[in-house]
Amino acid sequence: MTRPAAIGDTLRRAAPSLAAVRRRRADWAPLLLLLPTTISLGSVSVYPILDGLWLSLHNTTLATREDRFVGWLNYRLLATDPDFWSAWRHTLEFTAISTLAETAIGLGMALLLVERFTGRGLVRAAMLIPWAMPTVVTSKMFGWLFDGQNGLVNWVLRSLHLIGGNIDWYGSPNTALGTIIFVDVWKTTPFMALLLLAGLQTIPHSLHEAARIDGAGAWQTFWHVRLPMLVPILLIAAMFRALDAFRIFDLVYVLTGGGPADSTEVLSTLTYKTLFSALEFGYGSALSTAMFATEALIALCFGVLIVRGMRRQGR
Amino acid sequence: MAEVGRRRSGAQNGLFLLGATAIVLWSSGPFLWQISTSFQLDRALVSPTPSLIPHPFILQHFLNIFLVKHFQFYILNSTIVAISTTLLCLAFGAMAAYALSRLKMRWRFGLLGFILSVSMFPQIAIVGPLYLLASVLGLLDTYMVLVIIYLALGLPLVIWVLFGYFQTIPEELDEAARIDGAGPFLSLLLIIIPLSLPCLVTTGLLAFIAAWNEFMFALALTSTIAHQTVPVGIANFTNLYYVPWGDIAAASVVVTLPLVLLVLFFQRRIIEGLTQGAVKE
């Protein structure tokens, strides 16, 4: 890199007078660098979040014009609400399975795509398609692909003699949630794959070479050399993926509306119905806060692992 | 960089080919079906033997979306919003990640946690208050309101990923720059950024697609074709109950294909270009 050197020459000449300026600028630097982010995040989140917390302490229902302070009442009702806990369980189930699946498949894809072979660019571009397609289209498309009577999936599976008769993917409480998880995995794996690919590409070649010279096979190279270096980005990507999966909404709402028999009701759809159909803004806000609290717990677990990993790397 | 230049055995090559084919089929299968549907009549959807080859082949759907539904305006709006969001996201995100990673700050993990927590509140809960806020400020149905919101939604991921990446850049480079007299801003601009291009491209791509596909806020905050984005446009194809499947398929092809081609082109230039330099050694 020759650029720092060139700049260095110029600056060295002006060094003495710049020293004082530099010191002052260095003190302000972190604040200035963080200012745009702080303003941006603050302006969008502060009012809604505070408003939500405030509302959750009231029994605000727009249509009946109730609006009284009720303290922790909403949260007490929440704790004994079977619909809430059922949705909470579904959401956790969805989050865990989809994040694990996406991480595993994404890792597989990334490991393959980091190798050099002809047509690699094409495969990388193809891999991105599920993530690039508009969500409004993906949901409707999979609604039709998995249609119990005329969907392509049933047709393909029957043609391959893997199933005897049509499976009612969305209409049976046993398979509905699983089908939605499958669709989410298809759609979101590129997200993980892309981030893991970026992570893999930063692992220095020299480490590979060293391992190979020492006689390590492919699996050992992966397990002892690449994976440890990949762990930080893997955890960060998985954390964001888990938090997003926890808030899944579009897919469920379009495909099953929470049914059949509430078997796919997740926290987001429950909150949406409470807020915008029943217009119970107080109780709905309590639901949102409960979602937030659970997500904070998930983030904490990941965060601890990430920070520990980074501290171990000596940073 | 991380290229494995060893000779691969025949079996391993075969495995690679299998894996690559699997990825392509898995990822693009449904999309190919969409392409096929966009050239077919709607009634072909329910035929007993689905055929991938359109029979008859019609261009009606593509004509429909541009001439009747004016899809081009939605595409324009989405492009403006998504590009603005991505550029700002990368700029602000890189600055913040650099500050958190490089400049010795206390509370930096606390700050990172705060940044993260801001994106944890369920979006459906913040749509209402943001709608009110936007009304009061007169920002309803503008590009700005969408960019502001998408920026806030995308920053946490960009900051965290870049932070993780910056942590792996050796501090010696910073030292060298400091000795040469470069302050933090120059250091970021001239040293760290060029080194992080693959990471920036990746997070930029993710931010772009997230802004491109966002639906809930776009539906709530925009109300005319002058500012509505592609997802809202596609949702508006539905009249009462009827879902014009062929039109929707055509729209999704029009919207996805250029994105994929862009990625194809962009990737090759940036990533491949950097591998020549073994910059990290």
Place this chain on the structure above:
Amino acid sequence: MSKTKPGSTATVERLPKPRPGRRAFLGGVALGGVAAFTGARGARGASRTEIAFASAKFFGKETVAQVVGMYNASQSRVHVTYIELPPPSASTEVHQLLVQQLARQSGSPDVFTQDVIWIAEFAGAGWALPLDQEFGADVRKQYFPGVIQACTWGGKLTALPWFIDSGMLYYRTDLLGSAAVPETWDELVALAQAAEKSGRARFGFLWQGKQAEVLVCDLVEFVASNGGAILGPDGRTVMIDDDKSVQAVQFMRDTIDRYKISPQDVLSWDEEPSRRPFTGGQAMFLRNWSYVYTIAQDPKASSVVGKVGVAPLPHFPGGRSAACLGGYQYGVNASTKNRDAAIDFVRWMSSPATQLHFATELGLAPTRPDVFDDPKLAQSQPFMQKLKPVFLGATPRPVTPKYAQVTLVLQSSVSRALADGNVKQALSGAKERIAAIVAS
């Protein structure tokens, strides 16, 4: 969701507390901004009263905006600015946006459109202006009685009819042959089973059982056609687990389980997924809204062109055919500052001429029986004329200001009943929860 919160009383006399910086106000700034955008074309002269009209987005050969333009051009007293809300396919969003504006009670929008199921809710909240004075009994007689009933809450007319839609029975004329169109559900079952057995139809009868609003529409039709009801006329007696209602829901389950004329997939199907197999030629009978007919006759989208007939839905022995009422109606904002202008506008929009225009150009069926007999309608929408007897039997869904919460309970319980077969148990559970909701 459907909880009783101790100490909460839905007293209408409680004044809305203004919340600083929140729902309390929203300047004409916002709506002015939107209005400027939707093209407040040429506000001529200060003598024109300006009012705002918010409606869900509909389109056909023309758009609602163009009809509003017609009104503006036809007179010079009032100028209407049209605010476009999302299309009715995103009905929850339309509901939310309407409520947010009406709750501010700032007078804007002066006129709005409301789905039939929101009328009691808005009336109970005091957001819709009673219109009995301006539209007396003789005016009300000019509309379908079912629609007027749905537009009335607490004895007052709070909505003016716009367009109507209802569920109806579609059948394959070629498969029916010389047999009579079924008038009872038993006849339908027999015909459907025969068609399936002979292999001429893959499915006998398709309907919508997805856990969504449409399930309640189907429910109302089955229950009412047995003489049962979900909620009594007083809006407080819950009758969902009475024998007649239970029988009806049991029949819904039996179509899948016992008679096997409907696939289990109907439990995840709403309007479109159930329409597609029918227009694809796979089913003999279909229950759906009026929009299906136009698609069935379109060779680009249908394989059964010319083979589809429409009839009122069957009923149980001793009952009458019931069609679930749908459609949007007009409402006037109770806090409007331009009452006369608003009334003038809705009167024009609901007039026979405008309703005919909506029918021919946007495909929205009129709510005035007389308009159906107009020769112009016969020319441009011949099918719509045949629907008159169907619409005469239109039954509204439970009329209560708490409908939004009631429907969620119904959707959940009936979906459960249909999925596991424990009909009586699920409906008893529903009765408890609904009783708690409407009692408070």
